[in-house]
Amino acid sequence: MYRVDPKEAVLSHLNQPNDRAGEALSARAEALMRAHVEPGWSHKVISGVAQLAEAAMLLVVGFAIYLYYVGWAAPQIYVPLMLGTVLSANIAFNIARTHRIVSYRTQFKQILRVLFGWSSVFLIIVAGLFVMKAGEEISRVWLTSWLLAGAVALIAYRLALRALVLTWSEQGKLKRRTVVVGGGPDAEALIANISRGATNDIELIGLFDDREGDRSPDQVAGLYKLGRVADLVEFARRARIDLVIVSMPLSAESRVLEMLRQLWVLPVDIRLSAHMSKLRFTDKTYSYVGDLPVFDMADRPISDWNLVFKWVFDKVVALSAIIALSPIMIGTALAVRFTSKGPVLFKQKRHGFNNELIEIYKFRSMYTDMSDAKAATLVTRDDPRVTPVGRFIRKTSIDELPQLFNVLKGQLSIVGPRPHALEAKAANRLYHDAVDGYFARHKVKPGITGWAQIHGWRGETDTVDKIMKRVDHDLYYIENWSIVLDLYILVMTPVSLFTKTENAF
Known part of the structure; x- marks a missing residue:
């Protein structure tokens, strides 16, 4: 029942008798945590892709027969009819519950249901054409050919899909x-x-x-x-x-x-x-x-198709921003390099999704010999550790721009709770000690900007109340996430940079 890498030597240990229950259980749990685990694949995403591929296949078959036999005659009738037929077929297949992973594993059962649904849709179309007295406007040869060719294509497609799903099941990907x-x-x-x-x-x-x-x-x-x-x-x-x-x-x-x-x-x-x-x-x-x-x-806050949408959103926005802001990033890199000694980039360990450690990039804003990699001491107003260039890029958040590359690497999102430094404190208390349920922020991937930031909760957190406000906003974002909310935060981020600067230094 354990899903671990077969190469792991811990398997033999897991089957040993429990002479000392507490220690054995602890060792067993540690072995499972150390074992390599491949991430599973979303059933809903697989089903969605399978439906899109099936619909495209049926549409291509119908359109190919249309072009071969009918030519480009009456497209205003044939094209809507093909689209409506494919859409109706997809609805019928879902009503018959054939677009589920469990159904994909069956053979005759899913094929019979799919063929019944496909035939039923054509019976309804024929009945509709008869009632509307439009039978003369549609080629019977085309319609019959599409029915038969579509049935053959569906059988072949479903058999191939079944073989693929069974392979994925054996590999543990589902x-x-x-x-x-x-x-x-x-x-x-x-x-x-x-x-x-x-x-x-x-x-x-x-x-x-x-x-x-x-x-x-x-x-x-x-x-x-x-x-x-x-x-x-x-x-x-x-x-x-x-x-x-x-x-x-x-x-x-x-x-x-x-x-x-x-x-x-x-x-x-x-x-x-x-x-x-x-x-x-x-x-x-x-x-x-x-x-x-x-x-x-x-429920996991962002999963299945929402995870796909957010992934695409992150990559598109990050790549576009890197291209658009490259002059600013190059200029900042030169300013940092020639006004103080040390590297252009500052790298820092922070907690990412599910509390995993990630290394984020920032333009260096402090003198190298005064840098604080773990942020044990928060930056304050007129902090002597911050360089003149650093004060400007911190106040305008330009120092955060290299994190766009963290987004491309999959460590950050464009929008999400800001990742905090490991030893960041509020009123001399570590954040996770100061706020109950603090680590719930890590239920989603952290972001470059977020709901808290556009409401002014960025920068110094010298009191417990400030970090609690930030966490409250982060949890609101997690519970109410949508692509529309991400777009709103993205649009409002530059506005907040110039209107809510009291805590940024």
């Missing part, structure tokens, strides 16, 4: 790495329920439970207990967990709330299993993990 919170008979029933669904793409990694003894044994249904709920935060980050399923009854309200309080900082989906509940709700109340009904407690 798996969701999952841990269970809970133990005992309830967790055993949950694990059995998940395991019965062989095609649900859930890979169970381990158990986490605060209870001890008979109520929570070290192994349940072949799945090892790896630690307590508090340990899950660090484990989920380092072991790249996608999904947390909580096996607790709804009546255990205090336990569920405490668990959520600890886990909400993670960029994972959290589901509360409904398999133990005696209450029965309507189907719309539940979502499903395979065939297991669950309640949605928390």
Whole structure:
């Protein structure tokens, strides 16, 4: 049940008996965290791409037959009809639930449903043409040829898609790495329920439970207990967990709330299993993990297609900005180089997505012998460590422009919570000690600019209240993210640079 690199030597260790339970569990969890894990692929994105490719294929087949047999006659009739047919076919395929990873793995079942949907769409078209008395305007040979050629193309496409999905499944690219919170008979029933669904793409990694003894044994249904709920935060980050399923009854309200309080900082989906509940709700109340009904407690903020859209947005904006701002960046680099000794760029370790360490780039704004790589002492007004050029580029945020290359490397986004230095403090307290839930900012990739920055919360954070305001704005952004919000922040960033400068120095 462990998804680890087969080359890892830890596999043999994982199967050793538990002579000393605490140490063995700790060693097992550490081994899983060290193991190399390939990121999984989004089912929704694969399904979306598959639908687009299928629609394009059907349109090309219909258009090719149209050009060959009909020529370019009456395009005002044929082109809308082809587009409407393909759109209707896609709707029919989705109604028949053929655009799911589970369906892609089947052979005869998905082909029969696809052919039934394709034929039904043509029957509706023929009926519509008959009712509107427009049959004479459409070539019957073209229509029949498209029906048959489209059916053959669909069969070939679906067989190829099935082979591709099965290959990806064997490679583990469609798996969701999952841990269970809970133990005992309830967790055993949950694990059995998940395991019965062989095609649900859930890979169970381990158990986490605060209870001890008979109520929570070290192994349940072949799945090892790896630690307590508090340990899950660090484990989920380092072991790249996608999904947390909580096996607790709804009546255990205090336990569920405490668990959520600890886990909400993670960029994972959290589901509360409904398999133990005696209450029965309507189907719309539940979502499903395979065939297991669950309640949605928390979702990863940006995932599936939204992740694709944000990736494209970041790359396009970063590349365009580098080209457009290259004269300013070159001029700044020369000014830094010839007005003070030292490198042009300043590199600093900061926390990125999911608390991972990244190295960001900035134009150096301090004297080299006074630089503070860990930002143990925040920059203040008229700070003697800052060079004359540094004061200008810090106030105008020009010093941040090299981070556009961090965006191209995939370490930053254009818009997101600003990454903070590792030892940055507010009122002599580290940020994560000063603000409860501070690390929830890292549920998304950090950005060059953000919701907090355009509202003036940038620069010095000499009080706890200032960092709390910044974190509050960051969390608002995470909970309300959209591409439109990113565009708004991007447009408002240059405005805020000139209107909200009281904290920038």
